[in-house]
Amino acid sequence: MSRASHEGAARGKRVVVAITGATGAAYGVRLLAMLRASGVVTHLVVSRAGWMTLLDETGLDRHALREAADIYHDQNEVGASIASGSFQHDGMVVAPCSMKTLAAVAHGFDDNLIARAASVALKERRKLVLLARETPLTLAHLRNMTLATEMGAVVMPPLPALYAKPDSIEAMIDYTVMRVLDQLGIEPPQTYARWQGLARQ
Template sequence: MNARMAAHDDGTRKPQRRVVVAISGATGAIYGVRLLQALRACSVTTHLVVSRAGWMTVADETGFDRAALRDAADVYHDQNEVGASIASGSFQHDGMVIAPCSMKTLAAVAHGFDDNLVARAASVTLKERRKLVLLARETPLTLAHLRNMTLATEMGAVVMPPLPAFYAKPDSIDAMVDYTVMRVLDQLRIASDKPYARWQGLAASPASFAR
């Protein structure tokens, strides 16, 4: 779907799969960028919203300017556009991913503080019982962070810190980012033609680890 067609994507019908992608201000903006690219490769329509701090990390960490990132999505919504289509439960979509998800955004989701479109769209996703994936990015974690993760999980969100899987033998940062993006597609039940290393079991016999 090109940008002109996407401008009329009001969610009243579902000609193809549709996913909301949000980028908040935590480090790891590349996860949101790569997710947009992966979803486009899977012919999934994307609706993008970026928080104010998210734009700062996008510029600092990825080299993408605003125009380039907007072009990576089918539809872009400003974070202050609280009347956007994705702010309503009547807008149909197949899931939302906040990649990365800052602790401020996590807190807003956990406590229903819909102060911008990122938090509002996430709240709508939860109330409509749709998939919400939070790539929570912070370490170490305070008790407040842990409790907010619990609250979000109890409401139905999937808290998914973007952690590398070393059994996949990643040879670059790109490989580690792509692995997480593929796991996100799994959560959304979106099939990709791009292969990635799934766990196949230990090559060595368990007996070889006995002491």
């Protein structure tokens, strides 16, 4: 029995992962890998622009990414399980989160499955983590972040922690992804450099 078909039995953890068109597709890819390593069932949705960015930044095609998730939903699949509050899961992460998707979440504009699933997470009081990617930020971006936060979302720009002394892009990505797992209450599959305070001189 596959992990996906086993969901209806004794349910383990389930997480919805969305990848949108902002730069940083590697965050979503790495998140899928770490969730699988942690034994979490993943439901994946990718926006049209997300597919374009994914191929450009990582070289991965649609088949490769779909294989990285347990269940894949098309962004236009409005009848998908994750579009309903009766479908239980343990959180949703948009990695990366474009400003268009942020605006849709902030204003309840459920024009595709990503925005709808995010609205469901908010209305059901489930964890919603948005790896918002843009710089500089306009006033509209900042206000949308405020609105999303006031509704219960966690706005978490993927910023490197230089105190961890990362030695590669992969290390910086891993640090952010493991912080995301902390937000979801999921034990990361590997240890990472948590802040221990400044060393005494």
